[in-house]
Amino acid sequence: MNATIAPRSEIEGLSVSVVVYRPDLAELESTLATLRAACQTLRATRPGWPVTLYLVDNGGLPDVRPALEALGADDVTTSILTGHGNVGYGRGHNLAIKSAKSRYHLVLNPDIDLDRDALVRAVDFFEGHPDTGLLTPWIGDENGRQQFLCRRYPTLLDLFVRGFLPGSVQRLFARRLAHYEMRDLINDRDIVWSPPIVSGCFMLFRTEVLQKLAGFDARYFLYFEDYDLSLRAHDVARVVYLPAVRVLHHGGGAARKGSAHIRMFAASAYKFFSRFGWKWL
Template sequence: MKPDITSSLVTYHNDPAILKNVIDSFLNTTLSVQLIISDNSRTPAIKALATDPRCEYVFNNANMGFGAAHNKAINSILDTSRYHLILNPDVTFPAGTLEALHTFMENNPGVGLVMPKVLDFHGEMQYLCKTLPSPMDLIIRRFVYTIFPNLFKKRMIRYQMLDRDYTKSFEAPSLSGCFMLLRVDALKKAGLFDERYFMYMEDIDLSRRVHQHYKTVYYPDVYIYHGHARESYRLNKLLLTHIKSAIKYFNKWGWFFDAERRKVNRSL
């Protein structure tokens, strides 16, 4: 029997207790599901967590990056699944979440990607919907806005879509990769993750490409919990990785002259 929802979970030396929480969350459903754990770690230590027959463990034997590891899993389900969930290791959610999202996608065939309400582990809202970014949006948000929140405030409100009512559903062209429920037909049209991004920006890139063919929707009737460590906001090599990915993104889509970005953001 074909699964109702498949999912891929990319791991890299994550805490086994945290991984068990997300695995248990995904498997706690009445739907037919399959979880593919795509492990970028140096050793297959977490294989022991994949004891449920609905889990498949894939040891990559190298850190191939976030998008490439997800693609390895997605390619194996393109002909067997209608919906695929991109799942982060630092996510948990209550029973019934998958059922509600599955029903939403079944009832809305024009939607290619949906993300639910996202809370931190204290129950505070995480505002993870974005317009398509310009170079200045990313520079201001990373290096200016966190220190001087009153500078460029209106611009950041627009970019982070904070002028929207997050109690209601709306379209957003850029949705977070922490939890992306995708219509597989949308992936077939838009393509999978661009593997030129080792980590960061690949979710914006994929969400943007799906948005070209389908609606990409924030749906607040269900919620998840997300750790959201924001590691790249620290002065370490992950910040450099984020900068490199941003350069690749703007080289691909355009730096200051991006007609599609202008059109999509104005339409919102």
């Protein structure tokens, strides 16, 4: 890190971008409902704070008008960005990031459920630590078990084992995967500074940091754009894992989504390692 980031006191509020492509309707509605509840808690401590949701339609957006109307009833402004086609995950978020005029910006997956206190705890931490630019939460699965989505820099073997081998075989690499997933440091209690890589399913930024980085690298269509952005974020601000902020994640890995996702994963991995350096074993 080579810069200290101070909050811009004249700018308030939160913006959120959610990129969708043929999303699961029930999961998306749950995400929007829990976002609404988290915004209600945030507003209780910061009355009048503007909150804007950018719903980026890369294709196949279902009818979520009731959920958006519920957000509007709580004074959450919603902007649907559509008509641009399936431009990819990172480029979709960039459409919103370029427009954001908030103090904080949340990059959010449409398969995340937020704890009611998630946003207020995150913002409180940011405002008490002005050098923090990116925050990642405790992330649980559908059964409430912790997902270890902070990462050390990967090798090709790490990615192959974790992404494509069955669980029975992965157990043979348990120590290696535990190191890659930072299980020696990441838990449900301790704040961890400077995890090298954090998950793109929930990335809460100080907006000026995110815009200074020009958002996601548009060369990635899907996968590894969060790895790339995480590594670049360390150059301009501090990154923190804060387990007091909690979310649940319903997503799955590339191998479980079919051959097209495997090809996209491989293409993005090549771009990532070509930029940041190859590690094989």
